[in-house]
Amino acid sequence: MAAATALVTRLDTAPSRDYRVQPNNVDAEQALLGAILVNNDAFYRVSDFLLPAHFFEEVHRRVFEIASSLIKAGKVANPITLKTFLGDVDLGGMTLPQYLARLAAEATTIINAEDYGRTIYDLAIRRNLIGIGEDVVNVAYDAPVETSPRDQIESAERRLYELAETGRYDGGFQSFSNALTHAIDMAAAAYERDGKLSGIATGLADLDRMMGGLQASDLVILAGRPGMGKTALATNIAFNIAKVYRGEKQPDGAMKTVNGGIVGFFSLEMSAEQLATRIIAEQSGVPSYKIRRGDMREDDFYKITDAAREMQTIPFYIDQTGGISIAQLAARARRLKRQRGLDLLVVDYIQLLSGSSKKSDNRVQEVTEITTGLKALAKDLAVPIVALSQLSRQVENREDKRPQLSDLRESGSIEQDADVVMFVFREEYYIKNKEPRVGTEEHIKWQTEMDLVHGKAEVIIGKQRHGPTGSVSLAFQADLTRFTNLAAEDKLPERY
Incomplete structure (x- = not known):
């Protein structure tokens, strides 16, 4: 792409160098921005997962950020409307309006817009991985006194997990048929599982x-x-x-x-x-x-x-x-x-x-x-x-x-x-602490109350998004710290 010359030249001028350039694809960035400038519908193919920060070139970040703001506001984003917000920047003998015009002129279709977006996103993730790796190395070399190696490991794990979960391009809407399939799979698993529970x-x-x-x-x-x-x-x-x-x-x-x-x-x-x-x-x-x-x-x-x-x-x-x-x-x-x-x-x-x-x-x-x-x-x-x-x-x-x-x-x-x-509620705990003097009428009444609640516990469901609230009775053996199912009165053997 001819418009890439000014940007790519500065990356390739040195015949030999002692450092590696971070992963990037300037051509993909230019192709995507060109597609968006020609047809703003291209933006919606990447808006779910692509952010301005994912672009390698600073000027491309600014173009994408302003274009996305205009499109979200219901306005048209093209080289003319963007010119007002971007000002004028010298791009190696080419002005910014000229550069935008070249991007739009050389964009032929929006069919590949999503693929370009995924390429840009994947390369940004790689650059972030490099950043996390460099931080791990630098902190390990010169760790603060209060930071233990375990803290550093957990911090790196957290950053890696956040990186894996943020901005994934497999999200968004799914068809109802997919949701139905998952629901049927859950029902089948419940049928096979002990207790027939979901x-x-x-x-x-x-x-x-x-x-x-x-x-x-x-x-x-x-x-x-x-x-x-x-x-x-x-x-x-x-x-x-x-x-x-x-x-x-x-x-x-x-x-x-x-x-x-x-x-x-x-x-x-x-x-x-x-x-x-x-x-x-x-x-x-x-x-x-x-x-x-x-x-x-x-x-x-x-x-x-x-x-x-x-x-x-x-x-x-x-x-x-x-x-x-x-x-x-x-x-x-x-x-x-x-x-x-x-x-x-x-x-x-x-x-x-x-x-x-x-x-x-x-x-x-x-x-x-x-x-x-x-x-x-x-x-x-x-x-x-x-x-x-x-x-x-x-x-x-x-x-x-x-x-x-x-x-x-x-x-x-x-x-x-x-x-x-x-x-969890055990009435026995409270009644037990109110024991009156042995031999009194109150003690006989207390003993009757204790007999009713002894070895019983209650689990009160005060909130449940997927089902009813209410109370469940359980048996509790204090010496074994064990909760078990409480036999219902109608299922007990007859008393003689």
Whole structure:
């Protein structure tokens, strides 16, 4: 292309040089801009993914930026209208109006406009990759005192992931037939899966019936006051899912989850050992306090070792690092999915996460960033995220201690960003603390109340985008920290 001469000459004048020019294709940039100037419809073929910053030449960035602004405003973008906004620039003996006129004159068709746009975009991504690589090298050579190698790795991972996800040219509208195909595939997978659910089965039948399982890309908030059993319920659900995991190898070598799932568990409060002790107690039937004290009979010890042996191969991964930021959590979750796969992510709990800024005075704003980040991560990874949350103390001041959405602590964004909000409530916890003096009439009444609520828990679904709200009753064994299905009264054997 003749118009390329002035720009290309300055790249090729030196016969030998000690540096490499970053990837670029000036001809493709000129061909695309020429097509847009001739027929503004060419802009809409690339507007979904192409930005001014993707152009290598500064003058081309300005031309594309102003042309796109004019077209979006419903005006015509051609060499005459652009001249008003660009001014006059010397391009090696050619003025800018002359250069635009040459671009338009030499553009023959807009048929290849999208291909030119993809070429420009791909080369821009390569230049950004070079920039990230140079930064990694430079920071590694001269790292600040407060930056650890792990921080640098996670920062590079985050930048690479953002680069991969931003401005992709495979987005935009899709035909309804494609959406129908995906819906039928989901229904077929649900038919084949245990429990006939569209989502991942939690192992708690009544909860699954109301929610349809844990749905991909959903942010599920599990909230409750201390002592209600939030961590126990999250651990039970996570382990139930990992325990029944079954995968099939695809023709391309990748593993596809057929049942259950691979679980990642961020335990910001408890250590991995404490979490493992809970799970062993739940699976073996030996109370966790006995395991901690070593107060066991020989048959208890065999139960523990048998349970541990069965759990060796279960795809359940724990990260016990405390005080990590939402950015670090996202980087580690993406790494787990890439290396081992991921079907469910659990975060225990939101209030122990920090935002990207280490010195944030506004905690509400920080929690908003955390919940928005968790929801975006759930969509990016296409897995459900179960995030635990504390409730405010105002629950304790009410006669009815059942939690509600307004009790969510520190930010309305938790309720706003969540697809499902569940509350764990155990009335037994509150009644037990009100025990009157033994032998009194009040104690007899208290004992009757305790008998009604003993070993029972309630999961209250306060919000659900895809289904009904309501309450589910579960059985709770405190010494094993285990939630199980509660047998309905009409299904119990007859009493004599």
